[in-house]
Amino acid sequence: MSESLVTLALIAVKLGLIFAVILFMAAYLVLAERKILGRMQLRYGPNRTGPFGLMQPLADVIKLLTKEDFVPARADKWLFLLAPGITAVTALLVFAVVPFGPTREIFGQQVPLVVVDLNIGVLYVLGVSSMAVYGVVLGGWASNSKYSLLGGVRGLSQMISYELSLGLSLVPVIMMARSFSLTDIVMAQQNLPFLLLNPVAFGVFFICVLAESNRIPFDLPEAENELVGGFHTEYSGMRFGLFFVGEYINMVVLGSLLTVFFLGGWHGPWLPPLAWFLIKVLAVCAMFIWIRASMPRLRYDQLMNLGWKILLPLSLLNILVTGAVLLGWG
């Protein structure tokens, strides 16, 4: 009884910590993105709120919270109010199975540094992350605006197209780790990250992750300059904020997944495992930002071509090759 209570308490503590860390990271990722983008475009980025603009996220939150919560006329009110929540919550849910460190002993308890270590973690990740698209689609549909609807439709077709390759690119990883548990996958990379073992899977997964997170060059559902913001055109205040923050949580979460699946998780020399994990995640996020600064948006047909004609066959082929190699090796 007391043991399960302690377990629950531990989970609660971990949850709280993870919540705090992820939200903090998402908030400051926004700032970091704006700063880095600024410098890459020969600007300063936000530098007025606090020293070096460090209080900017706080100011933004206050601003968003105090803005009018606007619901368009004849919008589907409940879906409209619900949609931003779906985006943010699903992104957070994925993190439940992400291990961010080896099992540690705290107060005599074996504490795994993961909220729940599911033995079908990969399936859970795929399932929950594909729910995120509901936020986009419902938001776009419920707004009763043509821009939003177009954004929603684009988001839907984009996610369907890339979900496949995303899943398939993980199959080699599972084959190599011989487990669906994320912790096992990290353990399997103790010596050599899968990035080096199977760079093709990594490439496909990376591109699909970019597409899943709706970031440049795959930000067609938002496409400010053609759809005026796409699915979140009609959103204001903190509901828009939830969409916005959801995107950055997604970045952190997907960065963590990338770390877990391909970059060897917390493994690394000299530094403590948690630090390694953080460094890897942040590096992935930095890469995302750098890509955003450097690449233009794909056209819709290019997006579909890439997804269906290149990534999908490539990932299928990769499974075959990986299988063959594993079979050959024994």
Place this chain on the structure above:
Amino acid sequence: MITLTADIVRSTNKKLTMPTLTIDNQTITVPEGKTILEAAEALGIVVPHFCYHKDLGAVGSCRMCAVTVHTGPMPGLKMACLIPVEEGMVVTTGDDASATFRERVGEWLMLNHPHDCPVCDEGGECQLQEMTISSGHGIRRYKGDKGTYTNQDLGPYVAQEMNRCIQCYRCARTYKDYCGGRDFGVMGSRNRVFFGRFKDGMLESDFSGNLVDVCPTGVFTDRTFRFKSRSWDLEQADSVCPHCAVGCATIPGGRLRELQRVCSGDNPQVNASFICDRGRFGSGYASHPERPRQARHKDQNISVEDALTLLESQIRTAVQQHGPEAVLLLGSDRASLETNWLLQRTAKHFGCRVPVLNAHARRHQTAQIAAFDFSDRLASLEDVRNSDLVLVFGVDPLAEAPLLALALRQMVRKQGRVLLYDPRPVELPCEFDHQAFSPAGLQELLENGGVEGRHLRDLLGQAQRPVIVAGADLLGPLGLQSLHAWASGASNAERSCQVYPVLAGANSFGTALLSLPEQDDLLTRLESGKVKALICVETDPLLEAPHGERFSAALAQVDNLVVMDYLPTPLSTNAGLFIPTCPPVEDSGTFINNEGRLRRFRQVIKPGLSLARTGAGEHPSREFTLITPGGDPLPAALVLQRLIRQEQELSELHRHLAEDQPRLKELPTITPGAPGKRVKPAVTRPQKTDKLPEQPAGTFQLVVSPARYGSDLFSRFAAKLAPRLTSTRLYLHPDDLFERGLKDGEKAVVETDFGSFRLTVASRPGMAAGCALVENNGDCPQLIPGAGLSYCHIAPGGADE
């Protein structure tokens, strides 16, 4: 392939041929006699032109409409406005030769044109601007000096700026040829040609305002509209002139909540593209400084909603306590068809007796004869223009229906003949035979005829397209019925003798058509003493019906006097409950004109105090509010709908109205700006009687005629018309004057049934002997035209105090 249907082709003997020609590779079939320009216009090809005008025709003086004709014995550059179409003709408008020619023409038309477009009122609706740009001319190459002129002062209505003239002659053709004005024309020679009067002074014609519309550039502009707005800033809509019963198409324009000008609309069946000065410059009533804009109960200002609640309870109480007779709803011939019909609906809703739709009982009766008896033989003004013989009985067209005078002129220009029988010294802008008959004499002529009558009937029988113009005011029900007999007698199997009745109010025909034939008139019902609440909708019987003193006396027995109006009439100031309404320019609705034509008008401006008044000439207020000052008035039709709690869209209202009144079946299909359709002929014919009183010895027949300006309430409350108003005089035949020992300019006292008046006497040789002619305007509001035959005593009025 497009086929242009002939508007009205009257040439009966010749079989009509329809040539087909090709313009810019497009084929079109048009009636014979049409010009290349008209055919091109029908195809939507714009050929620049100045001197050609739809209703004035072409004179080929501007040389702007050059096109190239490729076929025929003499191919080459031709003026499109002058060349009639021929079978198989091939025409191009954009070829090098004609385009270059037009550019050169544009260039020399602009040789002397000043660079004053920014200060020119025509800017924005200037044909010269458009045609110059479409001709391609841009930069003046000629380095010589520009010619200038000295302008004339043409009075308060038309401003002249001769420097802008391009010598298209449209003004002279309009003023002299079309409208028959005599004090304006062309002067000078070679490049000094000047269009104006011999010397400064107000233009005398009652149609002078048309110069503003026809001038393709800014030589003649509306002085009352000077510098007020640009055309593109104006709120404009197709409307109908409310001043008389002709129902001319107008396009009023307003800005900053002020009705600033009225332009002529285009209705080929009614006014062609011209209107009279009364309609054009008589729009001031909408922004009259004393216009009541606030609902009022006794002396307290209240909101319209409260007023309606109060009114509803007043009506219900009166009906409950005193029965259906206790509430009398009074309609008006200046209120729209919808308003009058809604009054009937309101009566039904509250269970009161049917409303009276016109306070002037006799006018109402004559209008009913026009609306019922004449309904299968009504002539349009276009019919009058195309007629070969018009007999006019008891009408002074310039005073009662000015556009009728123009129509008569057009028929005379086409070799038609006008015979006019009227006690007044009638003037017309054309040649006509005038026989001065006294009102009693006229009745005698129409009823028994005699030699003159037989002669006229013979003429009618022989004419190809005869039209009888019947003045309802002077002839009364009896006269109109006699004329009906004349018209049916003169009709035969091939053609019918048509009648153009001249009624009084813009919607006289409509009110007559709506009302039930056997109703009592207003005074009978008021004097019965049963009426406890009188609700007058857009009418003031004191100013619009005779026997005002009887009306005032009967009013004393009425507990509640409710007035809905937009004019500052005496009744509206005395009303116990007042609800402000909107004039036609602030409302959408329908009038039925003289010829039974449904004429729709659309809201032009929204009610409200104009900025010119709230800002006193200064900039708009710097305090921003959501309330329009003076914006309370609602259209009467809306007020009534709110009263009975049945608000409907206008289209839905029209559907119900058409169901209710089978003769108005076409109403839902009519749009503002369209020529409008006629009402269906009536099946029933109400009988009217009129008693002619015996003439007491030593009396004169009193003839009350509407003044040209200031007789209808609209023009009485229009400040712009003040320069045209005349003071009331007593006109007598010189013989009568001599007999009574009176002299021109002396005062005389006239004892009439409507009170006695002390007026200046003037002699008029052209009028019937034995008559005393008084013009009705603001000076003598008790004397209302159309009150029937009555007699008056005239005594010398002594010297001035």
Place this chain on the structure above:
Amino acid sequence: MHVVRGIRGTLQPFWVTLRNMFRKPVTVQYPEEKQQLPERYRARLILTRDPDGAERCVACHLCSAACPVDCISMQAVEAEDGRRYAAWFRINFTRCIFCGLCTEACPTLAIQVTADFELAGRDLLKLVYEKEDLLVDHCGTNSNYNFYRQSGIGVSAPRGRNPGEAPPADVKDLMP
């Protein structure tokens, strides 16, 4: 070749953005530092006067017609001498987008732009400029132009006495 170009095109921007990271930003830190604005910068509008000191604006409504955001309104009236001028003239700078189309439409060169762009404020009404706020005491650019000398309607000089005009025609003269 195609592939090489594609790869180069994909990678080159990464190099450019990376290099930019280590350059000095070009941003001017506005309230502390101020930029030297170009001579023809478009900001606050003014109404200029002609060389004789009279108002140039003839209230022809062309600026308000050209204005894409409808921020200009006016009312024209006639002066004793026939001059057309604005009884009131209002520019709502809270709406103005400083596109300068009004100055291009102006036939009398009355409405002109200045480089004064610092119009921000908390009271919107202070940004609604009336004629007295707009009218200045100089000619702006084009210091020689006087519309009434070119237009030939006899305001600044009697009719037929402006440059390029013949004296008024004697219309009663019938000589060829």
